[in-house]
Amino acid sequence: xxxxxxxxxxxxxxxxxERTIQSVVEQNIRPTQWIxxxxxxxxxxxxxxxxxxxxxxxxxxxxxxxxxxRNSAGGEIDAxxxxxxxxxxxxxxxxVKLDGDLSxxxxxxxxxxxxxxxxxxxxxxxxxxxxxxxxxxxLEKSPQFHVRGATKIYRRECWDDIGGLMRAPGWDTVDExxxxxxxxxxxxxxxxxxxxxxxxxxADGAWKNAIKDGRANYITGYHPLFMLxxxxxxxxxxxxxxxxxxxxxxFLKGYWQHIPQVQDRRLIRYTRNQQLRRLLLLDTIWx
Numbered sequence: 001x002x003x004x005x006x007x008x009x010x011x012x013x014x015x016x017x018e019r020t021i022q023s024v025v026e027q028n029i030r031p032t033q034w035i036x037x038x039x040x041x042x043x044x045x046x047x048x049x050x051x052x053x054x055x056x057x058x059x060x061x062x063x064x065x066x067x068x069x070r071n072s073a074g075g076e077i078d079a080x081x082x083x084x085x086x087x088x089x090x091x092x093x094x095x096v097k098l099d100g101d102l103s104x105x106x107x108x109x110x111x112x113x114x115x116x117x118x119x120x121x122x123x124x125x126x127x128x129x130x131x132x133x134x135x136x137x138x139l140e141k142s143p144q145f146h147v148r149g150a151t152k153i154y155r156r157e158c159w160d161d162i163g164g165l166m167r168a169p170g171w172d173t174v175d176e177x178x179x180x181x182x183x184x185x186x187x188x189x190x191x192x193x194x195x196x197x198x199x200x201x202x203a204d205g206a207w208k209n210a211i212k213d214g215r216a217n218y219i220t221g222y223h224p225l226f227m228l229x230x231x232x233x234x235x236x237x238x239x240x241x242x243x244x245x246x247x248x249x250x251f252l253k254g255y256w257q258h259i260p261q262v263q264d265r266r267l268i269r270y271t272r273n274q275q276l277r278r279l280l281l282l283d284t285i286w287x
Contacts, residue, residue: 002113003093004153006031009079010049010100011039016046017048019103025056026106029113032092034059036100039075040066045100060086071105077167084164097160099150104194111192112153123158123184124176126151127192139190145176145285150196167236169216174262177220177254180285181270183244209244212252221261221268226275227251 006024007049010017024034036059038046046063065078080097087095094116108127116122122124126147129140142148149172162178165171176186217227227248235244253259280287 001091001117002029003032003089004029004096004109004113005081005092005094006034006096006098007037007040007091008077008098008100009037009080009083010041010045011075012041012043013045014041014043014048014101016101017045019197020098020100021048022053022059023103023106023108024098026050028107028110029056030091031096031109033087033275035086036061037078037079037083038063040064042066042208044161053220054119058080060088062086077165077171080165093156095154095156097149097152099196101198102150102196103193103225104192108194115189116153116155119185121183122180122187123155123161124186125153126188127194128190129196130193131196137193137195140196142188143285144188144287145180145186146173147176149171151281153196155184159166168219170220170262171213173216173220174267177271177274178264178267181267186285204237207246208240210246211250211253214247214252215254216250217247218251218254219259219261221271222251223272223275226272226279229279242249 003059008020013020024031034056036049036053038049038061046061049059049061053061062083066080084095094113104127112125112127115125129150130137131140132138140148142269147153152172152175154175158179161182161184162175166174174193179186214227217230229245231248234247235241237243254261274284274286277284
């Protein structure tokens with residue numbers, strides 16, 4: 001149960017990618033295959049991938065054409081699926097989406113796989129995302145059931161049950177909600193530290209990232225009351241009103257522009273029920 005496949009969509013990551021590669025190369029349990037997707041980079045990202053792939057035969061590199069812009073609406077998942085189609089091993093146990101701007105300890109994947117071995121109902125997992133802020137390493141907080149999109153490990157049976165990933169913003173929450181609805185457990189392990197060298201959403205900027213997150217929340221089917229409380233809480237955190245207003249604007253735009261939501265009414269009902277239970281301080285996955 002240790003055959004895992006890494007897929008890394010990367011665009012313009014020349015400043016960070018080698019740290020990620022070194023972290024993977026030094027793992028106690030290396031991946032069966034690592035598929036590195038150069039998603040139309042304009043810097044040396046592709047060159048770095050090719051150089052390391054010549055040294056390590058378990059690395060597979062694919063270069064995608066430059067679309068001319070960063071597609072935050074789904075380009076990353078398109079690149080991921082392009083890589084998924086190139087898996088050479090038929091009997092893999094886990095598939096991992098891993099960003100190209102992370103670094104982590106040599107026993108990271110060994111520890112994660114141990115947690116999967118302990119609990120056969122653990123379907124999606126990963127470590128905690130940390131950032132260096134003012135000389136300190138700080139955890140990026142999130143509900144325990146949520147695994148950050150930068151590092152997600154899927155058990156194969158869970159992956160098959162949820163039908164893979166949605167190709168739209170919100171994919172990294174829809175996958176976990178659906179898994180929980182179907183009886184799988186999802187959780188992050190903050191004690192397994194990954195250092196994120198570029199802050200989440202930094203590529204788009206705070207305003208655009210907040211709007212994108214609000215749109216993703218709409219697509220996922222968030223309850224409007226839960227969203228209102230979320231925006232109120234966000235207004236107390238940096239970048240304060242920018243993040244809060246952008247989040248609500250992105251959410252409301254979903255209604256104004258009739259953006260399609262996740263095509264699963266049962267899942268939306270489950271999501272909203274869990275969110276209302278959180279507001280009522282009842283037992284819920286939203287802890």
